[in-house]
Amino acid sequence: MTLPWLPVVLVDVLGSASALILAAACVFSARRLVARRPADSFLHYLYFLTLAIAIFACSRSVGHLVKQGLLHAGLADLWRQIAPFSGAANTATFIMIFGFSLYFDRQRRLKHEIDRAGHDLAAARAARAQAEETELRLRTIFDAMEDVVYVVDREARLVFCNRRLEALLPEIEVGHLCPGAKDGYFLPASTARLDPVTIGERPLGQELHIGESLFSLVRIGLFWGDGRPVTLFVGRDTTAERHLEEQLRHAQKMEAVGTLAGGIAHDINNALTPIIGYAEIGLLKFGSDPEAAKYFSDISSSASRAAKLISGILAFSRRQVIQKTNTDLNRLLRSLMAMLQNIVEEDIELRLQLADNLPSLAVDQGQIEQVLTNCIVNARDAMPEGGLLLIESRTEPDCDTLCQGCGEVASGPHVVLSITDTGIGMDEKTLTRIFEPYFTTKPRGKGTGLGLAMSHGIVHQHGGHITFVSEPGKGTTCRIYLPVRGGDERNAPESAAAETVPVVKEQPGRDRLLLVAEDNQAVRQLVRDCLTTYGFRVEEAENGGAALERFLELGGRLDLLVTDVIMPDMDGRQLAERLRRQQADLPVLFMSGYSGEVVARKGVLEDGVEFIGKPFSPAALLEKVERALAAGTAPEDGAVP
Amino acid sequence: MAGRKRLNRVLGGAVLLWGLWPLDALAVQAHEGYENLITHQLGHLLLAAGLVFLLVQMRRLPTAATHPGWRAFFFFLVTLLFWDLLTFVGHWLDLTREEGQFLRDGDRILAFRPRSTTDFLFYFSKLDHLLLVPALVFLYLALRHWRHSGEEVP
Numbered sequence: 091m092t093l094p095w096l097p098v099v100l101v102d103v104l105g106s107a108s109a110l111i112l113a114a115a116c117v118f119s120a121r122r123l124v125a126r127r128p129a130d131s132f133l134h135y136l137y138f139l140t141l142a143i144a145i146f147a148c149s150r151s152v153g154h155l156v157k158q159g160l161l162h163a164g165l166a167d168l169w170r171q172i173a174p175f176s177g178a179a180n181t182a183t184f185i186m187i188f189g190f191s192l193y194f195d196r197q198r199r200l201k202h203e204i205d206r207a208g209h210d211l212a213a214a215r216a217a218r219a220q221a222e223e224t225e226l227r228l229r230t231i232f233d234a235m236e237d238v239v240y241v242v243d244r245e246a247r248l249v250f251c252n253r254r255l256e257a258l259l260p261e262i263e264v265g266h267l268c269p270g271a272k273d274g275y276f277l278p279a280s281t282a283r284l285d286p287v288t289i290g291e292r293p294l295g296q297e298l299h300i301g302e303s304l305f306s307l308v309r310i311g312l313f314w315g316d317g318r319p320v321t322l323f324v325g326r327d328t329t330a331e332r333h334l335e336e337q338l339r340h341a342q343k344m345e346a347v348g349t350l351a352g353g354i355a356h357d358i359n360n361a362l363t364p365i366i367g368y369a370e371i372g373l374l375k376f377g378s379d380p381e382a383a384k385y386f387s388d389i390s391s392s393a394s395r396a397a398k399l400i401s402g403i404l405a406f407s408r409r410q411v412i413q414k415t416n417t418d419l420n421r422l423l424r425s426l427m428a429m430l431q432n433i434v435e436e437d438i439e440l441r442l443q444l445a446d447n448l449p450s451l452a453v454d455q456g457q458i459e460q461v462l463t464n465c466i467v468n469a470r471d472a473m474p475e476g477g478l479l480l481i482e483s484r485t486e487p488d489c490d491t492l493c494q495g496c497g498e499v500a501s502g503p504h505v506v507l508s509i510t511d512t513g514i515g516m517d518e519k520t521l522t523r524i525f526e527p528y529f530t531t532k533p534r535g536k537g538t539g540l541g542l543a544m545s546h547g548i549v550h551q552h553g554g555h556i557t558f559v560s561e562p563g564k565g566t567t568c569r570i571y572l573p574v575r576g577g578d579e580r581n582a583p584e585s586a587a588a589e590t591v592p593v594v595k596e597q598p599g600r601d602r603l604l605l606v607a608e609d610n611q612a613v614r615q616l617v618r619d620c621l622t623t624y625g626f627r628v629e630e631a632e633n634g635g636a637a638l639e640r641f642l643e644l645g646g647r648l649d650l651l652v653t654d655v656i657m658p659d660m661d662g663r664q665l666a667e668r669l670r671r672q673q674a675d676l677p678v679l680f681m682s683g684y685s686g687e688v689v690a691r692k693g694v695l696e697d698g699v700e701f702i703g704k705p706f707s708p709a710a711l712l713e714k715v716e717r718a719l720a721a722g723t724a725p726e727d728g729a730v731p
Numbered sequence: 732m733a734g735r736k737r738l739n740r741v742l743g744g745a746v747l748l749w750g751l752w753p754l755d756a757l758a759v760q761a762h763e764g765y766e767n768l769i770t771h772q773l774g775h776l777l778l779a780a781g782l783v784f785l786l787v788q789m790r791r792l793p794t795a796a797t798h799p800g801w802r803a804f805f806f807f808l809v810t811l812l813f814w815d816l817l818t819f820v821g822h823w824l825d826l827t828r829e830e831g832q833f834l835r836d837g838d839r840i841l842a843f844r845p846r847s848t849t850d851f852l853f854y855f856s857k858l859d860h861l862l863l864v865p866a867l868v869f870l871y872l873a874l875r876h877w878r879h880s881g882e883e884v885p
Contacts, residue, residue, distance in 0.1 A: 095833075095840040098857040105860020112867035119874035126878065140874065143811075147867060166838035177771050184774035191781030195788045 103158050106151035113144035113151075129208075132201035139190045146183035153180065238298075238305055238325040241314065249320055258300045303329045348404075352684065355400045356656075359683030360610045362400075362705035365393040367616040370708045371623060390707075397705045412454035412551055413701070419451060419458075419505060419572075420444045420483055426459060430466055437476030445484040449574050451505055457548045458572075461556075464541040465509045465568045471532060472513030472566060482508040489571060491557055503574040504554070510567040516560040524558060545570075602649035602719065603627045607637040607665055608681075609657045613704070617652060617681075620708040621715065634660025638668060646672050650718055655682035679718040681706070768822060775819040782812045800876035807869035814862035821856025824849055 120140040153176035160169040233253040240251035298305040305325030314320045369390035376382040489504040525546045530539035560566035608614035618628045631637035653662035666678045683704035700718040795801045834842040
């Protein structure tokens with residue numbers, strides 16, 4: 091049996107060629123595989139393993155092809171010389187593949203470890219990025235806070251602080267021992283000692299002064315990120331709140347003082363009214379006797395001083411009755427100048443600078459005069475060696491000034507009256523107290539301490555504000571801000587016109603019939619006596635009901651109703667209303683010893699309503715009565731204002 | 732310790748005397764005769780050992796039986812192992828053939844006369860590419876599967 095050798099040769103040649111092609115394809119495929127995931131170390135291993143197999147396949151195939159080629163070409167001897175090299179190369183490739191095979195498992199494990207490390211690293215990076223983001227977020231929040239936030243460890247070293255604390259205390263550094271540290275806690279030197287806190291404890295109520303600011307502290311004991319116990323401090327800036335609380339306390343104090351003053355004033359005014367009245371009547375009747383005249387005059391002047399004191403108390407407590415009239419403040423200042431020349435010494439130069447086109451304001455002339463006088467007297471007293479006293483008026487169309495007395499801001503259009511002196515000035519401490527009642531820097535007996543308190547109250551009652559700018563040795567400027575309110579000014583009667591109301595000078599009574607309704611017997615009697623003296627026919631009633639009965643008994647016709655504002659059962663306004671239903675043109679004169687606020691609530695301070703505040707003199711009463719009679723009739727619709 | 736020191740001195744002295752009276756050294760040994768064949772056959776054995784090692788390691792993989800890539804790689808290893816064993820046997824059989832069994836035209840062999848079963852095995856061993864080429868095809872398929880799977884090599 092003979093087997094042909096040709097198939098052997100054909101398989102050898104074709105197989106070698108195919109092996110070459112396949113080896114190249116495998117290497118190409120392995121390279122592509124590595125390129126897909128270059129970070130995969132196992133793919134690199136597979137690539138080198140494939141490369142080793144391809145080298146083996148190439149070595150063997152090339153050798154076989156050369157062998158077949160040389161044998162076919164009749165160069166068998168040459169092949170015999172080459173053959174050992176070809177075989178040796180093949181042997182080397184076997185060893186190479188064997189070597190690679192040993193690393194299969196190791197490479198797999200290495201790859202898994204790298205993958206796991208990579209995942210761990212990625213997780214760690216993600217966690218770190220998240221932590222950084224969280225820290226940044228928290229840092230942003232902490233830094234945006236107006237509160238101070240800081241953490242201190244048991245060794246009194248600062249662990250963390252926000253930007254607010256850094257801004258307040260630039261010398262603070264994390265890791266450094268906190269200044270003023272005691273018992274392991276951060277305590278700036280100016281603060282009181284804080285007791286240590288234990289973990290989880292939240293003591294409240296401590297206060298921390300940093301610079302000008304006051305912080306209310308909350309402390310929380312907690313564990314820091316590294317496990318050490320620390321104390322977290324959160325301090326809320328309560329400076330503004332404290333300021334507001336002080337303002338509120340001041341306002342409440344003023345309210346209480348005002349309420350007290352108002353109540354006292356009513357009773358004292360009722361008591362003073364007959365004293366002043368009868369003193370003047372006595373003076374009128376017994377004035378021919380010099381001794382009696384002196385007694386009555388002393389009684390009258392003492393009672394008037396008491397009345398002035400009551401008026402002052404009502405003024406600073408803003409409960410004074412103010413009756414506004416449309417006033418040209420420039421004219422008011424000019425008229426004051428004559429009086430000022432008398433109270434200002436010659437070594438003080440008095441200068442007036444008035445703005446043109448100053449709008450007229452509805453103010454109580456007498457009250458504003460009082461304010462200006464108080465300020466000017468203070469300016470004069472501040473210049474014992476002489477100097478310049480400058481009085482100015484101007485308009486501020488868009489005012490934005492903080493009132494020192496009440497902490498409010500004067501905003502909008504204002505008329506500003508300034509009194510500037512070149513005197514001794516005031517320090518900051520004095521400036522903060524100038525509006526306090528009975529606070530004075532003047533020697534005992536020279537100042538009551540009520541002047542600026544009254545001025546402040548009066549200006550505030552006018553809706554305005556008052557400020558002082560001063561420095562020791564550089565003089566003082568007082569500015570009075572009075573708001574410009576279009577409506578008020580137009581509605582208020584002209585003061586000049588008010589003064590031109592015709593007054594009955596001769597035979598004032600002319601047998602006119604007046605009904606006096608007053609619950610205070612002494613005052614009622616005084617009014618009756620005064621008006622009887624001036625020739626009026628006076629009927630009395632002790633309350634509203636009695637007044638109604640008397641009105642009917644008198645035939646339902648009166649020339650004037652003089653009534654107290656506040657009476658039991660029926661007040662003066664209600665009485666006037668009831669009577670005007672019977673007699674529509676009945677003139678009414680209201681009188682009261684209550685504060686302006688109380689009287690205003692009763693609606694008797696409106697325009698066109700005659701009012702006289704207690705205590706009053708007989709002359710003042712007569713003037714008011716005459717004015718009410720001259721005003722004639724009630725409003726056309728007959729309604730009580 | 733003292734005995735070891737004495738032994739070291741004796742050995743050191745012998746080496747010194749050997750150096751003083753040298754014979755033919757023959758430090759580089761000549762390789763002749765069957766050595767090439769034996770070396771080559773050892774190479775085949777190492778290759779077989781490597782392939783078996785790879786098979787064992789591969790079989791431990793959880794996805795070896797299910798993933799087409801590993802299945803193709805398994806067939807590659809098995810086929811190449813068969814090829815390796817066949818050629819290993821073929822090289823030994825080369826030595827036992829008699830010249831008279833070959834019909835020649837000069838140096839070119841025209842036919843082979845088998846006289847026993849091993850002669851048929853010898854003849855088949857000369858057709859080893861019938862195993863080697865499929866083995867390389869399986870390797871290519873394995874790489875292709877891995878490349879196209881879109882995932883990392885499982």
